[in-house]
Amino acid sequence: MADGVLPAALTVAFLLLLGTIGAAHGQLQMGFYSDSCPGAEDMVTAAVQEAAASDATILPALVRLQFHDCFVRGCDASVLITSAGNAAEVNNNKHQGLRGLDVVDRAKAELEEQCPGVVSCADIIALAARDAIAMTNGPSFEVPTGRRDGLSSNVRDADVLPDVSDSIQVLRSKFAASSLNDRDLVLLTAAHTIGTTACFFVKDRLYSYPLPGSRTGSDPSIPAAFLSELKARCAPGDFNTRVPLDRGSQGTFDDSILRNIRAGLVPIASDAALEASNATGALVGAYLGAASSSFAQDFVGAMIKMGTIGAITGDAGEIRDVCSAFNTN
Ligand code: HEM
Known part of the structure; x- marks a missing residue:
C-alpha cells in the first residue's frame, strides 16, 4: 500500500511544483x-x-x-x-x-x-x-x-525606457514598474559586460556635467586616468565613435563589468549609478565576492524574468506573418 501512496504523493508534489513554475512564467513554457x-x-x-x-x-x-x-x-x-x-x-x-x-x-x-x-x-x-x-x-x-x-x-x-542620466532612484523605480527588483536591476545592467556605446551617451559626463556654481565640466566621479581615456576616444562633438561598456572585456560575457562598476571604470552614468545606492552597491559587491558561477546563474534567472514582462499568450495578440508589420487579415 505504501508503494501506491508514495508515488501519488510525489506526483501531487511534482504537479504543484510544475504549477509553480508555470505560474512564474505566466503561460510560457x-x-x-x-x-x-x-x-x-x-x-x-x-x-x-x-x-x-x-x-x-x-x-x-x-x-x-x-x-x-x-x-x-x-x-x-x-x-x-x-x-x-x-x-x-x-x-x-x-x-x-x-x-x-x-x-x-x-x-x-x-x-x-x-x-x-x-x-x-x-x-x-x-x-x-x-x-x-x-x-x-x-x-x-x-x-x-x-x-x-x-x-x-x-x-x-x-x-x-531608462536613460543613461537617470538617478539610481529613477532606475530603481523604472525597473520596479516592470516588476523587477534591485537585484534584477544589478544583474540585468551587468548585460553591459558585452557590447559598446556610442559617444553620444557618454559626452554629457565628459563635457557638460553640471557642477556647483552653475558651472559645467566633467563628472568628478570618473577616475582621472579613465576620464582622459574617454576624452581621447570621445572628442567634443563626436557622437558616433563607440567605446566598450566593459572596459577591457567587451567581447566576452563575464563578471568584469562588476569590477569596472565598483571601480568607476564604466562609460555610461547609469552603470556608475549602481554604486550610488547602498542597496545596489551592496549587490555589486556581493556578486564580486561570490563565485562567478553565482553571477551567471542569477543573471539567467533575471533574463528569464525580464522575458516574461507583459508577455501575451493563448489567443491574445497574433502570430505575425512578418515581424515588421501587423497582420492585415
Ligand atoms: C539600466 C538601464 C539601462 C540603460 C540606461 C542602458 C543604456 C544603454 C546604452 C546607452 C547603450 C549604448 C547604445 C548604443 O550606443 O548603441 C546600451 C547598450 C547595451 N545595453 Fe543597455 N541599458 C540599460 C539596461 C540594459 C539591460 C537591462 C540590458 C539587457 C539585459 C542591456 C543590454 C545592453 C547591451 C548588450 C548593450 C550593447 C549593445 C551593442 O553593443 O550594440 N542594457 N545600453
Whole structure:
C-alpha cells in the first residue's frame, strides 16, 4: 500500500511544483514549439550564428533588443513594427542605435517557410538574445516560449525606457514598474559586460556635467586616468565613435563589468549609478565576492524574468506573418 501512496504523493508534489513554475512564467513554457515546429529554436540559433559570422557586434545588439522589447508594452515584439510609419515605437529616440531587428526578420522568414504562422516574433527576440549570450561565452540556458505578438506600437510608449542620466532612484523605480527588483536591476545592467556605446551617451559626463556654481565640466566621479581615456576616444562633438561598456572585456560575457562598476571604470552614468545606492552597491559587491558561477546563474534567472514582462499568450495578440508589420487579415 505504501508503494501506491508514495508515488501519488510525489506526483501531487511534482504537479504543484510544475504549477509553480508555470505560474512564474505566466503561460510560457519550455519547448513550446517542440511539437508545432520542432526545429524552431535551432533555426533561430542558425540565423544568429550566420549574422555573427559576418559581424560579431550583432550579438550584444540582440541582447539589448530584448531589453527594449520587454520594457515597452511587455515582450510583444512591438519594437519591430515599422508599418505604423514614424509613429511606431521604434521611432522613439530612446531606441537610438538599436540593431538586430533585421536578424529577427530573417529568422522569421525562414521559420515561415518551415512552419507558417506558428512562431512569434516576440519569441524569436527572446531566443536570439539567449543565443547571443551563449555565443559570447556566457551561460547557455533554456528560455520559456509561447509569447504572442502584440497589436500596438506607438512612438510615445517607449518613453518609459531608462536613460543613461537617470538617478539610481529613477532606475530603481523604472525597473520596479516592470516588476523587477534591485537585484534584477544589478544583474540585468551587468548585460553591459558585452557590447559598446556610442559617444553620444557618454559626452554629457565628459563635457557638460553640471557642477556647483552653475558651472559645467566633467563628472568628478570618473577616475582621472579613465576620464582622459574617454576624452581621447570621445572628442567634443563626436557622437558616433563607440567605446566598450566593459572596459577591457567587451567581447566576452563575464563578471568584469562588476569590477569596472565598483571601480568607476564604466562609460555610461547609469552603470556608475549602481554604486550610488547602498542597496545596489551592496549587490555589486556581493556578486564580486561570490563565485562567478553565482553571477551567471542569477543573471539567467533575471533574463528569464525580464522575458516574461507583459508577455501575451493563448489567443491574445497574433502570430505575425512578418515581424515588421501587423497582420492585415
Ligand atoms: C539600466 C538601464 C539601462 C540603460 C540606461 C542602458 C543604456 C544603454 C546604452 C546607452 C547603450 C549604448 C547604445 C548604443 O550606443 O548603441 C546600451 C547598450 C547595451 N545595453 Fe543597455 N541599458 C540599460 C539596461 C540594459 C539591460 C537591462 C540590458 C539587457 C539585459 C542591456 C543590454 C545592453 C547591451 C548588450 C548593450 C550593447 C549593445 C551593442 O553593443 O550594440 N542594457 N545600453
